[in-house]
Amino acid sequence: MTTVRQVQVTFDCADPRRLADFWCQVLGYVLPPPPGGFATWEDFERTLPLERRGAAAACLDPAGSGPRLFFQRVPEGKIVKNRLHLDVRIATGLVGAERVTALEAECARLIALGAVRVRLLLADGWNESCLVMQDVEGNEFCLD
Template sequence: MTSIKQFQVTFDCAEPERVARFWCQVLGYVVPSPPEGFATWDDFDQSLPPERQGSAFACVDPSGVGPRLLFLRVPEGKVVKNRVHLDVRVGTGLVGAERLAALEAECARLVELGAVRVRLLTADDYNESCLVMQDVEGNEFCLD
């Protein structure tokens, strides 16, 4: 029998710390402690060669259950729709107007953090409603 593998989700972005801190607020994640020997992440960052400074940032689930999120600076900007995205589960078990209210409330909170509402996908015969959004750098995600 194959063992379950741990994984992290990696985002390519222009400003790793900004995007990481956004997702910390969305998911209730935290910034991990800096490496041993450094009081802060800024201290660690300053120890790197200039071209590597600000090139990566991470956040983790404080309960240890969810995957680590890693944000890496890349030179190119986002140009097409994501092939993989996160579904932020805020309406699980809810249907109809109650589900829409939960999605809208979370959408309003995330817009205040810098997210952009893209469109509401209304319920059909197979799926409940969800809200498509973009994070602070335009990466799509859904409120589900």
């Protein structure tokens, strides 16, 4: 039996580098270093055929504990709600008004990065409050 040691989350998107930059800022991730022999990703991209330039990007948890996020350009646009989404866990352990205040503060920071607020879901006796948002390409995620 094979043991899974790592998970990568892959996003289909229109602009991989823009989305990678957004998620780096959201999560405190970093872009991986460019391939050997290249000072920057831009230098590397210039060596690719025109149709492959800007086709992919990634971001990494600098501590090495979170999953790698990979962004790949696809020709079709986003049409329907995501079947999978990320929960950005910024209010773990907080409840009530203290939790909502933390969610709202992070929401304001992410709006400044280009995210869109969708709706606040208040605690219902089963789930704690969370805030639904969209990234810069409309992919849903939650502040939890």
